[in-house]
Amino acid sequence: MSDAIITADGISKSYKNGRGNSRTTALDGISFEVSEGEIFGLIGPDGAGKTTAMRIITSLMLPDAGRAAVCGLDSVKDYAQIRNIVGYMPGRFSLYQDLSVEENLQFFATIFGVKVKDNYGLIKEIYDTLAPFKDRRAGKLSGGMKQKLALCCALVHKPRVLILDEPTTGVDPVSRQEFWDSLGRLKTQGITVLASTPYMDEASRCDRISFLVKGKIPATDAPRNIVKGFSKKIVHARANRMFELLKVLREYPEAESAYAFGDNNHVTLKNGGIEELKQFLASNGYPDAELEYAEASLEDCFMNLPK
Amino acid sequence: MYAIEVDRLTKRFGDFTAVDGISFYVAKGEIFGFLGANGAGKSTAMRMLCGLLTPTSGDAKVAGFDVYDNPEMIKKNIGYMSQKFSLYNDLTVVENIKFWGGLYGLDGKTIRRKTDQILGELDMRDWKDSFVETLPLGWKQKLSFSISTIHEPQIVFLDEPTGGVDPAVRRKFWEMIYAASERGITAFVTTHYMDEAEYCSRVSIMVDGRIRALGSPNELKRELGRNSMDGVFKELARHAKRNSD
Amino acid sequence: MIKFLAFVRKEFIHIFRDPRTLVILFLMPIMLTMLFGFAITNDIKNARIAVFDSAKDSLSQGIIERLRVSEYFEVYEAANSIGEADDMLRRGEVKAVVVFPELLASRAAHDGSAQIKVLANASDPNETVNISGYIEAIAAQECAEKFGTMSDAPSITPIPNLLYNPQLKSAYNFVPGVMGLILFIICTLMTSVGIVREKEFGSMEVLLVSPVKPIYIIISKTVPYFVLSILIICVILVLAHFVLDVPIRGNLALLFGVSALYSLLALTLGVLVSTVSNTQHTAMFISAGFLMLPIVLLSGMVFPIENMPRILQVISDFVPAKWYISAIRDVMLKGGGFDLVKKDVLIMAVMTAACILASLLNFKKRMD
Numbered sequence: 050m051s052d053a054i055i056t057a058d059g060i061s062k063s064y065k066n067g068r069g070n071s072r073t074t075a076l077d078g079i080s081f082e083v084s085e086g087e088i089f090g091l092i093g094p095d096g097a098g099k100t101t102a103m104r105i106i107t108s109l110m111l112p113d114a115g116r117a118a119v120c121g122l123d124s125v126k127d128y129a130q131i132r133n134i135v136g137y138m139p140g141r142f143s144l145y146q147d148l149s150v151e152e153n154l155q156f157f158a159t160i161f162g163v164k165v166k167d168n169y170g171l172i173k174e175i176y177d178t179l180a181p182f183k184d185r186r187a188g189k190l191s192g193g194m195k196q197k198l199a200l201c202c203a204l205v206h207k208p209r210v211l212i213l214d215e216p217t218t219g220v221d222p223v224s225r226q227e228f229w230d231s232l233g234r235l236k237t238q239g240i241t242v243l244a245s246t247p248y249m250d251e252a253s254r255c256d257r258i259s260f261l262v263k264g265k266i267p268a269t270d271a272p273r274n275i276v277k278g279f280s281k282k283i284v285h286a287r288a289n290r291m292f293e294l295l296k297v298l299r300e301y302p303e304a305e306s307a308y309a310f311g312d313n314n315h316v317t318l319k320n321g322g323i324e325e326l327k328q329f330l331a332s333n334g335y336p337d338a339e340l341e342y343a344e345a346s347l348e349d350c351f352m353n354l355p356k
Numbered sequence: 357m358y359a360i361e362v363d364r365l366t367k368r369f370g371d372f373t374a375v376d377g378i379s380f381y382v383a384k385g386e387i388f389g390f391l392g393a394n395g396a397g398k399s400t401a402m403r404m405l406c407g408l409l410t411p412t413s414g415d416a417k418v419a420g421f422d423v424y425d426n427p428e429m430i431k432k433n434i435g436y437m438s439q440k441f442s443l444y445n446d447l448t449v450v451e452n453i454k455f456w457g458g459l460y461g462l463d464g465k466t467i468r469r470k471t472d473q474i475l476g477e478l479d480m481r482d483w484k485d486s487f488v489e490t491l492p493l494g495w496k497q498k499l500s501f502s503i504s505t506i507h508e509p510q511i512v513f514l515d516e517p518t519g520g521v522d523p524a525v526r527r528k529f530w531e532m533i534y535a536a537s538e539r540g541i542t543a544f545v546t547t548h549y550m551d552e553a554e555y556c557s558r559v560s561i562m563v564d565g566r567i568r569a570l571g572s573p574n575e576l577k578r579e580l581g582r583n584s585m586d587g588v589f590k591e592l593a594r595h596a597k598r599n600s601d
Numbered sequence: 602m603i604k605f606l607a608f609v610r611k612e613f614i615h616i617f618r619d620p621r622t623l624v625i626l627f628l629m630p631i632m633l634t635m636l637f638g639f640a641i642t643n644d645i646k647n648a649r650i651a652v653f654d655s656a657k658d659s660l661s662q663g664i665i666e667r668l669r670v671s672e673y674f675e676v677y678e679a680a681n682s683i684g685e686a687d688d689m690l691r692r693g694e695v696k697a698v699v700v701f702p703e704l705l706a707s708r709a710a711h712d713g714s715a716q717i718k719v720l721a722n723a724s725d726p727n728e729t730v731n732i733s734g735y736i737e738a739i740a741a742q743e744c745a746e747k748f749g750t751m752s753d754a755p756s757i758t759p760i761p762n763l764l765y766n767p768q769l770k771s772a773y774n775f776v777p778g779v780m781g782l783i784l785f786i787i788c789t790l791m792t793s794v795g796i797v798r799e800k801e802f803g804s805m806e807v808l809l810v811s812p813v814k815p816i817y818i819i820i821s822k823t824v825p826y827f828v829l830s831i832l833i834i835c836v837i838l839v840l841a842h843f844v845l846d847v848p849i850r851g852n853l854a855l856l857f858g859v860s861a862l863y864s865l866l867a868l869t870l871g872v873l874v875s876t877v878s879n880t881q882h883t884a885m886f887i888s889a890g891f892l893m894l895p896i897v898l899l900s901g902m903v904f905p906i907e908n909m910p911r912i913l914q915v916i917s918d919f920v921p922a923k924w925y926i927s928a929i930r931d932v933m934l935k936g937g938g939f940d941l942v943k944k945d946v947l948i949m950a951v952m953t954a955a956c957i958l959a960s961l962l963n964f965k966k967r968m969d
Contacts, residue, residue: 109806225548
């Protein structure tokens with residue numbers, strides 16, 4: 050037994066797929082562990098199985114194979130106890146739209162058998178920004194505020210573990226940043242966080258992450274270690290006509306991949322260096338392309354995961 | 357002539373001014389990024405431009421048609437895709453293409469040609485009879501973009517088309533936008549991904565119902581002395597007062 | 602207990618924050634009661650009838666006189682032969698012909714029963730049944746006066762429903778039916794949609810990942826609607842009694858008790874529906890479409906169960922409204938006590954328990 054707070058051990062899950070007997074595999078034997086006080090990220094696209102994994106861990110679903118445990122409690126056998134120590138925030142906004150901010154918070158406090166003031170310290174910082182709107186109905190809040198309220202409701206019983214399923218999808222960058230700032234503060238209060246996200250900048254803020262792609266976990270590590278472990282050369286390329294440049298870069302035989310990254314194009318090289326690439330571009334109508342080596346970002350790593 | 361011309365467009369709901377006198381233009385074939393924090397008034401502005409909401413005051417022309425007089429003509433000349441809904445989950449891929457093609461008044465032959473073309477471009481021939489529900493989100497989004505441009509509209513409005521989509525698929529999606537733009541289709545895009553803002557030819561950033569910044573990504577970065585659009589956005593949106601949609 | 606109260610409070614907020622639904626909840630019973638009470642009444646007024654009196658004795662003359670003065674009939678003309686009566690019917694001059702056989706009075710006095718025939722145009726069987734019923738009642742009044750007791754009255758085609766409706770008002774018959782229907786719709790529909798809505802909204806996911814017991818969720822969903830249904834019972838009864846002049850002969854407390862039990866049954870059935878449906882659509886379809894039709898058709902509200910084929914009679918035993926309507930008629934119109942309705946009450950209680958049990962077994966503690 051390890052001292053992990055959350056353990057996922059070889060979890061598989063498949064769903065029946067519409068008509069007939071075909072089944073879709075959502076999770077294909079994934080394993081990871083989350084240690085006490087960590088912010089752990091499940092990083093992957095929609096449909097990779099993040100939601101399924103979280104539902105199995107919170108005991109909402111039964112795994113086909115493998116086991117999940119929270120604080121040593123089995124998610125199948127001990128589901129009732131798990132539900133007492135976990136704070137869970139599902140992917141879509143799941144509070145009562147027709148209840149006010151305050152009423153929602155009160156309600157969730159009561160069903161967990163606590164009073165709002167019992168653990169107010171935990172949510173104070175987040176709730177203070179909501180307080181001016183406490184009589185407003187939850188359905189009328191903006192995306193960022195809804196997420197804050199949902200976080201408060203998930204925290205009101207002071208759970209040991211906070212499980213957040215894509216908490217920031219559809220939320221603007223400023224609110225996303227604030228949201229992750231809050232998670233950082235919760236960590237200092239000893240709460241373990243498991244969060245999923247498709248945003249790579251959020252992934253960088255986790256202590257450790259697992260990439261989850263098509264039901265499998267190809268890598269689990271601290272973000273900086275993942276970046277450090279990326280051995281291929283990355284070149285940033287810019288020119289006037291970026292989209293056309295990207296098409297040309299894709300033609301380069303030594304390019305493993307080429308993607309647009311904001312105002313740059315990132316090329317991952319199989320062999321050779323910047324000089325060969327420069328010559329190739331020059332002979333293809335881009336003599337003036339600016340090229341420079343660059344460190345891989347987490348997003349580069351994700352984009353270059355083995356297919 | 358511009359694809360979209362907006363002059364002091366305003367929408368009030370009661371005493372709440374959702375959109376407060378915004379003015380801008382979008383040139384033909386441009387990829388225009390329409391950014392803003394949650395609740396800044398983007399959706400309201402977009403609905404007015406699509407002919408779904410009547411403005412309180414101000415003027416706007418979309419595809420050459422006036423939003424007051426000719427909302428029906430606007431609808432004929434634009435494509436619209438939203439993250440929340442654009443395809444019927446319980447119809448197959450081909451059924452969806454046929455449905456929307458028919459809705460935009462394409463004849464049977466064109467629909468068949470377009471169906472074949474879309475399935476080819478998206479590499480989805482093997483999936484043509486699958487229910488849309490069973491497709492991964494990224495595929496759905498690409499399919500719904502193809503369908504929103506099936507009638508070769510002058511302008512396509514994309515409302516957070518890549519929300520929740522993984523980085524690889526997001527890039528493929530943007531390549532489709534570029535391809536459409538090369539065919540002369542103007543793209544009007546909202547997004548919360550600031551790296552995507554860099555892909556736009558010009559962007560506007562709305563804060564509290566007003567446009568606070570407008571220009572190419574490079575111009576804006578220079579103006580505000582930031583090295584990324586993320587920095588630009590955070591600088592502008594940080595002081596937003598309004599917090600609700 | 603605090604958790605439970607928090608739940609109930611939340612449900613009340615849901616209801617009161619949605620005034621449109623609330624208005625419908627109260628408007629629907631009022632409208633339906635009035636509709637059934639006035640518009641779709643099968644009261645007859647000034648129906649033209651003819652009489653063919655072969656008896657010409659004091660009893661037949663007495664009955665004819667009563668028919669003549671009654672507001673329901675207009676005695677058009679006396680026919681001289683059966684053939685003439687037939688012609689009048691065929692030409693549509695009259696709705697019915699009442700035929701008094703010879704020696705009516707002496708037969709009635711001697712055998713304790715006699716028969717008078719009602720010939721009517723069969724194109725409107727309902728009306729025929731009604732007219733027969735009215736004539737029967739009028740004849741009974743005359744007999745009662747002549748012979749002193751009701752039991753000696755001559756009998757015609759029996760219409761048991763009218764037996765306890767001596768004033769001949771059809772609203773009486775419909776009010777129990779309307780109560781059976783309304784309470785059922787409101788209770789089933791509202792609870793079933795209530796739980797499914799949480800599934801659709803995603804809030805069920807959060808509730809499941811909390812220490813709340815399923816029984817709390819189920820009961821708390823039923824409490825507010827139970828309160829509402831009691832209010833609705835009051836509204837219908839007030840309307841029925843003061844606007845439609847329906848008598849309430851039995852014990853008011855018993856009437857309320859039976860109605861409350863029936864509401865509870867419908868509420869728990871709604872919960873059961875919600876455990877098997879995943880969308881509000883399905884829930885509404887099941888409660889409104891699938892469950893409502895049997896009530897209208899098989900509860901005895903509109904069509905008498907006694908005249909149905911055996912198989913439908915068996916099926917009707919499983920329609921809760923059948924037992925409720927029967928009980929409420931017994932209490933409200935007959936003035937019966939608990940003894941008269943204890944079978945109905947028992948059956949409804951068993952049904953309620955079965956629904957609660959089935960809901961609990963069916964309630965998914967997980968999402969798959």
